[in-house]
Amino acid sequence: MxxxxxxxxxxxxxxxxxxxxxxxxxxxxxxxxxxxxxxxxxxxxxxxxxxxxxxxxxxxxxxxxxxxxxxxxxxxxxxxxxxxxxxxxxxxxxxxxxxxxxxxxxxxxxxxxxxxxxxxxxxxxxxxxxxxxxxxxxxxxxxxxxxxxxxxxxxxxxxxxxxxxxxxxxxxxxxxxxxxxxxxxxxxxxxxxxxxxxxxxxxxxxxxxxKTGDKADSFLGSLKKAKFTVESVALIAIGFTCTATFQLWLNCAQTFGKEVAHMTDPGMMQTYYSAGTIVAIFVTSVLVNKFLPVRFLAIYPAIATVMLVLVYMIKTPAICMAGAFVIGYSAAGGVLQLATATVNDLFPTIKGTITSIIMIASSLSNYTILSLAGSLGAAKGAGSVIILNIVITAIGVMLALFVNLRYGRLAGKEK
Known part of the structure; x- marks a missing residue:
């Protein structure tokens, strides 16, 4: 890895x-x-x-x-x-x-x-x-x-x-x-x-x-020529899961901090979150020159999963602040961008179309997961949304591990 x-x-x-x-x-x-x-x-x-x-x-x-x-x-x-x-x-x-x-x-x-x-x-x-x-x-x-x-x-x-x-x-x-x-x-x-x-x-x-010199196809035509594998579909699905991780945190974590961790100023979590994101951008920009970007698709969500579990179990203001920084770093610090870069590498002849696909997955995540979180939070409380985030982020880790294990074969076949 x-x-x-x-x-x-x-x-x-x-x-x-x-x-x-x-x-x-x-x-x-x-x-x-x-x-x-x-x-x-x-x-x-x-x-x-x-x-x-x-x-x-x-x-x-x-x-x-x-x-x-x-x-x-x-x-x-x-x-x-x-x-x-x-x-x-x-x-x-x-x-x-x-x-x-x-x-x-x-x-x-x-x-x-x-x-x-x-x-x-x-x-x-x-x-x-x-x-x-x-x-x-x-x-x-x-x-x-x-x-x-x-x-x-x-x-x-x-x-x-x-x-x-x-x-x-x-x-x-x-x-x-x-x-x-x-x-x-x-x-x-x-x-x-x-x-x-x-x-x-x-x-x-x-x-x-x-490769034959024919003109580019429509969106559906490009998809047919892409020859998707199970691995590449899993990679696109990461666009859905990684977006869900940071969107759920951004929209619901402050409610958890106030109602469950009894924070007096949960708005401070946003400051720590933004700081984590900016730090991640600089650190990861250096690291991607030394390591394959696909490796971070597993490492960063794994860190986010552990942090979410700690936040849910410990339930203190201090852990919420730490969680905000770590989630900002590991979930919002470029995972979606790295997933986009990886699919662009795997499908070099349809970069625009493949970028569309992963961004569609991200947009669907924005709508569906936040809608579910709103219903779930109203029915069972803020803690249930953290559990939802843990489950989705863990699924993202499993998808990324699968992609990493098969990446060599996938790159050789698609590129």
Whole structure:
């Protein structure tokens, strides 16, 4: 499991320096995405928008759910668009959609307009995931694990700075809509840069063709050509389980801390969680250059499982704080990105489509597992949600162990 990646197994020693500037500009999209995916979850933003719409704060949460709906609607065809038309057009679609999202939310006179804007925001996420991630993987070959981890870094940096941005607006006595308009303007500037940066377009075009030179298929056609094995399906399922782990913690752990561990300030768990995530990004970005990314798909969820068991059994404020840091590190610190990198390595001719598949699994996890947790928590209490998290995370560990045991065979067959 601790197999070191030998230099003899790689044809290249590192990414082409010619494209590092291009990769940085593409990653800037994920800084804006970090703001976009967190914006509707901020309490002050919720209150601001509720006042703007003349409705209750809970309606903002309903609008935020439309982000997931937008992802699910567009993921089945955003990947094939990336594989057939190239990474640049797909990324530009994401950029345009995000600009419309920010302007739509800022301008929205009611919940209905905001809901449509949120669907566009989810679509933007899909196009960025299937355009920017494969592009960066190609730009930074053979360091695909590092390429995907950097998307998480830019998201986390934005989420870390977002409270300070909102605080600055409050001090300046400016409406929070100013931040949304600024984000729209910035991502449009990034879009202009994306139009101009050099990208390996021939590689993108080649990715849109099979070995026979035929044009890329539709989403279903690409799936038929992918020749999925039990191992690759298990790998995609990890996208579901790893998302469930950190989403359940983010949405339910503070309730456990307050009701079961009797914490006076459970909100502090978020600070520790974010710190763990950022530490993981830096540590893992170094480690993936020495070890196969697939190894972390088993190690990190195993750490998370042990930590969840300790939190459930000990039930103290101190263990909840420690748990927040460890779960932030082991569950939200890049497992989904590493799973994405691994499936991109296994299916090099349909990177966009395969990214769509794993992100669909992640989006389904957001919706189904949180819905189940809401019903379970209401019926049996916060502790039952921790148990649910333990079970799902343990399943993820078993899937990852299976993939690791068969990885050599899978890579040899699919690549």
């Amino acid at each position: 601790s197999e070191i990646v030998s230099g003899n197994t790689r044809k290249e020693s590192g990414p082409n320096g010619k494209y590092l500037g291009s990769a940085f500009i593409l990653y800037l999209n994920y800084f804006i995405h970090g703001i976009g995916c967190s914006l509707l979850g901020q309490q002050v933003i919720k209150e601001f928008l509720a006042g703007q719409w003349g409705t209750g704060v809970e309606k903002v949460t309903m609008v935020a759910a439309a982000l997931g709906l937008g992802r699910l609607i567009t993921l089945p065809f955003s990947g094939p668009i990336s594989d057939r038309m190239g990474r640049r057009p797909c990324a530009l679609l994401g950029i345009a959609s995000y600009a419309l999202f920010f302007v739509g939310i800022a301008f929205s006179p009611n919940m209905q307009v905001a809901y449509i804007a949120a669907i566009l925001g989810g679509a933007a996420n899909s196009f960025l995931d299937t355009g920017v991630i494969p592009a960066c993987v190609e730009l930074m070959e053979p360091k695909s694990g590092l390429a995907t981890m950097l998307t998480k870094l830019f998201i986390s940096m934005a989420q870390l700075l977002l409270p300070f941005m909102m605080g600055a607006l409050a001090v300046a006595n400016l409406p929070y809509s100013v931040l949304m308009y600024v984000c729209a303007a910035v991502i449009l500037v990034i879009g202009v840069l994306v139009l101009k940066i050099p990208l390996p377009e021939k590689k993108a075009a080649g990715a849109a063709e099979g």
